[in-house]
Amino acid sequence: MVAGTALDREWLTSLYKEFHRRPELSGAEEWTAGRIAEELRRFSDWEVTTGIGGHGITAVLRNGEGPTVLFRADFDGLPVAENTGVDYASTHAQLDAQGQRVPTMHACGHDAHTSSALGAMSIIDASREKWQGTVVFLFQPAEEASIGAHRMVNDGLRTIIPRPDVCLGQHVVPGPAGQVYTAPGPVLTSSTTIEITLFGRGAHASMPHRAVDPVVLAASVVMKLQTVVSRELPPGKFAVVTVASVEAGKANNVIPDSARLALSCRFYEESVRTRAVDAIKRIVRSEAAAAGCEREPEFRFLGLLAATDNDSTAYAVVRPHFDEFFGAQSQEMEPWTASEDFSVIPRAFNAPYLFWTVGITPLKQWRRAEAAERLDIDIPSNHNPGFLPDLSTLPVTTQAAALAVLGCLTHQWPGTPAGWSPATGTEASDIDAAAVRRAKVETSQAD
Numbered sequence: 001m002v003a004g005t006a007l008d009r010e011w012l013t014s015l016y017k018e019f020h021r022r023p024e025l026s027g028a029e030e031w032t033a034g035r036i037a038e039e040l041r042r043f044s045d046w047e048v049t050t051g052i053g054g055h056g057i058t059a060v061l062r063n064g065e066g067p068t069v070l071f072r073a074d075f076d077g078l079p080v081a082e083n084t085g086v087d088y089a090s091t092h093a094q095l096d097a098q099g100q101r102v103p104t105m106h107a108c109g110h111d112a113h114t115s116s117a118l119g120a121m122s123i124i125d126a127s128r129e130k131w132q133g134t135v136v137f138l139f140q141p142a143e144e145a146s147i148g149a150h151r152m153v154n155d156g157l158r159t160i161i162p163r164p165d166v167c168l169g170q171h172v173v174p175g176p177a178g179q180v181y182t183a184p185g186p187v188l189t190s191s192t193t194i195e196i197t198l199f200g201r202g203a204h205a206s207m208p209h210r211a212v213d214p215v216v217l218a219a220s221v222v223m224k225l226q227t228v229v230s231r232e233l234p235p236g237k238f239a240v241v242t243v244a245s246v247e248a249g250k251a252n253n254v255i256p257d258s259a260r261l262a263l264s265c266r267f268y269e270e271s272v273r274t275r276a277v278d279a280i281k282r283i284v285r286s287e288a289a290a291a292g293c294e295r296e297p298e299f300r301f302l303g304l305l306a307a308t309d310n311d312s313t314a315y316a317v318v319r320p321h322f323d324e325f326f327g328a329q330s331q332e333m334e335p336w337t338a339s340e341d342f343s344v345i346p347r348a349f350n351a352p353y354l355f356w357t358v359g360i361t362p363l364k365q366w367r368r369a370e371a372a373e374r375l376d377i378d379i380p381s382n383h384n385p386g387f388l389p390d391l392s393t394l395p396v397t398t399q400a401a402a403l404a405v406l407g408c409l410t411h412q413w414p415g416t417p418a419g420w421s422p423a424t425g426t427e428a429s430d431i432d433a434a435a436v437r438r439a440k441v442e443t444s445q446a447d
Contacts, residue, residue: 001125001327005314011392012119014429017088019111023077023104025094029055032114036139039118043125046137049160053151057139060159061125064308068166069408070351071343071401073110073117074143080105083385108382109172109360110391111399114139116170119398119434124405133409136161138345146191146303149344158348158422165413166314167346167353168404170397173336174365174379177357177390180400181333182325182356184315187306189266190273191339195302196221197286199295200290202257209360214259217291221261222246223427224283226254239276240266240337266337268307272408308343311352318354322400329396333357338382350417354404358397360389398401 024032035056040048040059047060057284079096079102082089096102097268106112121137138161177316200214228241242261248259270350284297292415322330333356346353360364361379369378380386 001130001156001406002123002399005123005127005402007119007123007395007398009395012115012398013391015118016111016115016391016394019075019089019114021104022092023090023106023111024092025079025096025102025104026142026148028094029076029141033057033139033141035113036075036118037388043121046121046125052157052160053148053153053155054143056148056152056155056157057109058157059121059137059139060161061128061135062172063128063134064132066131067165067409067411067413068134068136068162069405070136070138070161070167070345071117071120071405072138072167072169072345073113074140074148074342075114076110076111076141076144076148077104077110078107078144079103079109080107080383082107082379082384084388084407086388105205106421107115107384107387108144109387109389110143112360113170115394116317116397116401119394120401120405123398123402128404129381131406131409132413134162136164136406136408140345143341145318146193146305146339146341147410149341153344153348157345163349163416163420163422164346164351165409165415166311166317166408167342167349167351168314168318168401168408169340169342169353169355170404171340171355171357171398172360172389172393172397174381174387175358177360177363177393178326178396179359180322180356180396181328181331181332181358182315182319182322182354183267183333183335184310184312185310185353186268186307186335187333188336188338188340189240189268190270190275190307191266191305192263192265192301193303194263194277194280195300196261196267197298197300198259198261198284198288199293199297200257200291201257201294202254203255205253205255208255208420211255212292212294213255214257217257217287217293218248218261220260220291221284221287225263225289228276228279233272233276237272238266238268238335238337239267239272240264241276241280266315266339268335269338305339305341306343306347308340310354314352314354314419317411318356318404318407321403325399325403350420352413356398356400356404358393360393362390
């Protein structure tokens with residue numbers, strides 16, 4: 001069906017470049033959501049709902065009896081200044097949560113995800129005489145802030161769309177352009193974001209004996225936290241504990257009264273995550289006590305995402321279609337240390353899911369770096385100012401999305417679990433949305 005359906009590549013490329021030029025921060029994707037909704041008017045028979053959990057959008061096509069398959073694409077950008085040199089590079093900027101104007105960039109490929117989803121919709125829409133069932137395309141905001149999927153679920157997603165029998169999603173990554181990677185089991189880590197506030201006692205910088213210096217304490221905590229993975233966890237278990245931000249003081253002659261640390265932690269197994277978090281709390285509290293702090297440290301958990309754990313049946317259904325269509329370009333996926341909120345959606349429906357990746361690095365660039373053994377140095381990764389999908393991969397991501405959806409429509413899924421209803425589905429984890437540093441919608445067409 002995919003091979004026999006024409007894809008308007010000029011439209012697809014133009015659409016991608018348009019999204020790429022104007023990335024918007026998590027929670028502030030007003031223009032992007034409007035542009036997606038405008039494009040969805042091409043598909044007159046699809047039931048479109050906008051404004052779900054902020055700027056979330058769904059499009060549903062019912063085409064007779066059969067399975068219900070959901071495909072998700074995210075569309076927020078990042079506060080990164082683009083450095084790719086292409087003529088469609090972003091020069092856009094927005095106000096961040098602190099009221100500062102920052103450059104924005106699609107440094108994670110969400111523009112490619114969105115364009116490919118719309119391209120896949122065009123293939124599925126044009127070939128509806130060859131399949132039966134229901135297809136749901138879900139366009140999700142605020143993935144980078146880890147709150148977009150939660151918000152859509154908490155805003156009634158389960159009552160807006162039919163329950164999917166299976167959920168699908170994909171992500172572009174550094175890799176030889178056009179290679180498609182799939183695997184069953186855990187493929188992305190869980191993510192735990194922790195904000196730690198250390199409370200000392202301020203004083204004049206010339207009188208440190210009158211202070212409990214939170215800067216020195218923060219330095220001690222940072223160094224001690226390096227032992228969590230190396231000394232607290234079994235050597236064979238994967239874990240990352242990164243102190244990504246340290247903030248303390250604003251003047252050179254003042255010892256501040258507090259310091260703030262932001263931690264990003266990644267795991268594949270929940271038992272390892274629990275053990276690591278317990279160790280982090282114990283170390284921080286002990287260091288604070290040793291420093292003479294009179295107030296206990298505060299811990300705020302700003303984001304908690306489960307690991308992305310692909311369903312073996314969904315993999316077994318989709319992988320043969322990828323192998324047949326892409327041939328040697330269909331590869332086994334190695335676990336990725338990034339995290340995603342995609343799985344929040346299938347968990348809300350108690351549905352199996354599959355999440356795969358597609359390589360987007362120009363082949364000459366990849367082979368040159370590989371020959372020089374400089375892949376980690378010369379190949380821009382997601383969130384890097386130089387990250388840019390090769391335009392030749394847009395049809396690949398589009399075809400992969402369409403293939404997976406159409407393949408899942410031919411499979412007999414178990415159906416709705418006993419006792420499940422929109423009111424009794426798995427609830428999304430509560431997240432303190434106000435604590436997540438997200439953008440304000442304070443931009444204009446003139447930016």
